[in-house]
Amino acid sequence: QVQLVESGGGLAQPGGSLRLSCAASGFTFSSYAMSWARQAPGKGLEWVSGIYSDGSDTYYADSVKGRFTISRDNAKNTLYLQMNSLKPEDTALYYCAKDRRPSVLRVGVSSHPEEYDYWGQGTQVTVSS
Numbered sequence: 048q049v050q051l052v053e054s055g056g057g058l059a060q061p062g063g064s065l066r067l068s069c070a071a072s073g074f075t076f077s078s079y080a081m082s083w084a085r086q087a088p089g090k091g092l093e094w095v096s097g098i099y100s101d102g103s104d105t106y107y108a109d110s111v112k113g114r115f116t117i118s119r120d121n122a123k124n125t126l127y128l129q130m131n132s133l134k135p136e137d138t139a140l141y142y143c144a145k146d147r148r149p150s151v152l153r154v155g156v157s158s159h160p161e162e163y164d165y166w167g168q169g170t171q172v173t174v175s176s
Contacts, residue, residue: 057172059174061134067170095141140169148162
């Protein structure tokens, strides 16, 4: 069965960095685009970043562009999110998600949560001094 397990969250100071990981299993990881999304307390789900199946294309929400970097290691079935210059407004529960369609059937990477069929349990990121 498909499993996505996030790790790497924690407490960081404003301006600090964290690196999130998402270990994937139960499907052919290298065939699917993957994304990160987050949900802050009292707010809706926000798509953060996505990466094509082979890592050739990456996409970012305007709120994180220039500060976050998404990457993947298909040999290790692992997705990453490097978060730099963290701000208090980055505080949220961060999820990784698997595209419901293989990349051969989709152009680019979707930013719509309904296009993702499996989600991890989330890892908490708190940015505070």
